[in-house]
Amino acid sequence: FAGPHSFTGEDCSELHVHGGPAVVGGVLQALGRLPGLRPADPGEFTKRAFQAGKLGLTEVEGLGDLIHAETEAQRRQALRQMEGELGQLYQRWSEELTKALAHVEAFIDFSEDDNLEEGVLARVAAAVQTLEEEVRGHLQDGRRGERLRGGVHVVIAGPTNAGKSSLLNLLCQRPAAIVSPVAGTTRDVVESALNIGGYPVVLSDTAGLRETQDAVEREGVSRARDRLQRADVVLAVLAAVDVAPEPGCLADALRAVLPPGALAGRAPCILVLNKADLLEEGRGGALLGACGEGALSPVCLLSCKTGEGVASLLSLLGAQLEQMCGDPLTGSPSLTQARHRLHLTSCLGSLGRYHGYKSLDLVLAAEELRLARRHLGKITGRVSAEEILDIVFRDFCVGK
Numbered sequence: 001f002a003g004p005h006s007f008t009g010e011d012c013s014e015l016h017v018h019g020g021p022a023v024v025g026g027v028l029q030a031l032g033r034l035p036g037l038r039p040a041d042p043g044e045f046t047k048r049a050f051q052a053g054k055l056g057l058t059e060v061e062g063l064g065d066l067i068h069a070e071t072e073a074q075r076r077q078a079l080r081q082m083e084g085e086l087g088q089l090y091q092r093w094s095e096e097l098t099k100a101l102a103h104v105e106a107f108i109d110f111s112e113d114d115n116l117e118e119g120v121l122a123r124v125a126a127a128v129q130t131l132e133e134e135v136r137g138h139l140q141d142g143r144r145g146e147r148l149r150g151g152v153h154v155v156i157a158g159p160t161n162a163g164k165s166s167l168l169n170l171l172c173q174r175p176a177a178i179v180s181p182v183a184g185t186t187r188d189v190v191e192s193a194l195n196i197g198g199y200p201v202v203l204s205d206t207a208g209l210r211e212t213q214d215a216v217e218r219e220g221v222s223r224a225r226d227r228l229q230r231a232d233v234v235l236a237v238l239a240a241v242d243v244a245p246e247p248g249c250l251a252d253a254l255r256a257v258l259p260p261g262a263l264a265g266r267a268p269c270i271l272v273l274n275k276a277d278l279l280e281e282g283r284g285g286a287l288l289g290a291c292g293e294g295a296l297s298p299v300c301l302l303s304c305k306t307g308e309g310v311a312s313l314l315s316l317l318g319a320q321l322e323q324m325c326g327d328p329l330t331g332s333p334s335l336t337q338a339r340h341r342l343h344l345t346s347c348l349g350s351l352g353r354y355h356g357y358k359s360l361d362l363v364l365a366a367e368e369l370r371l372a373r374r375h376l377g378k379i380t381g382r383v384s385a386e387e388i389l390d391i392v393f394r395d396f397c398v399g400k
């Protein structure tokens with residue numbers, strides 16, 4: 001593949017050989033004997049493509065995510081990022097900032113010569129404000145892209161013996177956690193990665209929530225509370241036989257499971273009434289009817305023993321995941337990494353300070369635009385001073 005049209009931009013050649021390990025080993029050995037040849041470092045081809053300007057940093061990250069994608073929705077999101085849509089969005093913002101900065105710098109340098117059109121600074125202020133709104137909107141996406149990339153954290157919580165570990169084992173289809181009739185069996189958090197409807201989920205089983213004198217179990221309960229604080233979705237599990245079928249029972253039951261403050265992040269919750277097989281005939285309907293009234297959370301009656309009702313829990317959970325992660329192919333591309341969030345937040349901070357400085361000291365204000373642009377550049381991997389000069393000379397006929 002002749003450069004510059006190859007993946008790395010350099011001249012490349014590719015050998016197609018039979019796939020057996022001995023054949024590949026023999027070819028690599030023969031190549032190793034040629035002077036100047038060495039094995040590539042991990043990621044070296046992508047790094048060379050980046051250095052040759054073939055890929056931006058966000059595209060490189062998309063490529064990495066694509067290689068590691070485990071579910072369909074993750075694959076689609078990574079592919080979209082790799083194809084450059086996210087990079088283009090940040091690039092457009094960066095160009096708008098560059099333009100605003102060029103205008104401010106031109107104003108600082110040349111306004112006294114009366115060479116500039118009227119209202120330059122007002123136009124810059126308006127452009128900065130529009131940009132601020134766009135960046136803020138992009139940041140307030142409910143972390144859907146990051147959730148899809150890293151997995152949605154679903155936490156199973158509830159009193160001891162409700163069947164939490166049984167539910168984990170049933171959903172991940174393997175005996176990941178110990179199940180026993182002894183209350184307080186689970187102490188550590190047991191995690192399992194799942195694919196539910198194409199969405200990645202990290203499902204955690206936790207210790208039953210109760211007051212206890214046992215030091216080890218107390219640590220388990222404290223870990224369970226900690227997980228609850230960081231949960232994206234909570235499956236609150238109760239034994240159906242322990243819930244009285246009366247109006248308001250759902251709120252009472254939830255309060256018993258999730259003590260005040262347990263859900264600081266207000267993660268959506270699905271109430272799971274387990275052990276439906278132990279209910280007397282007709283009591284399940286009465287229970288659901290009573291729970292359904294003024295329900296704050298969806299309720300699901302199931303039995304881990306018979307498997308009845310599990311499909312409806314999965315469909316409730318699937319709908320919740322879809323709402324949280326969205327369809328990665330529609331709408332504007334999602335923010336996928338904490339790194340991007342960090343730089344975008346810093347960028348927004350600088351844009352805010354621009355407004356504060358602009359009527360006090362234009363030089364300081366311009367510096368904030370430069371910082372904002374540098375934060376965007378850190379995301380895309382493109383930062384250049386030349387661009388500003390180009391715009392100064394393209395937009396203004398100064399220095400004639």
Ligand SMILES: Nc1nc2c(ncn2[C@@H]2O[C@H](COP(=O)(O)OP(=O)(O)OP(=O)(O)O)[C@@H](O)[C@H]2O)c(=O)[nH]1
Pocket residue numbers: 159160161162163164165166167178179180181182183184185186187206207208209274275276277278302303304305306
């Ligand atoms: N009849 C019936 N028994 C169940 C069901 N689900 C779980 N159990 C039983 O209930 C007991 C407790 O189950 P676990 O899954 O260990 O309960 P847990 O909530 O994880 O309990 P801790 O870890 O102690 O907090 C076990 O004996 C299970 O076999 C069910 O749907 N029906």
Ligand SMILES: [Mg+2]
Pocket residue numbers: 164165166177178179185186205206207208
């Ligand atoms: Mg358990």
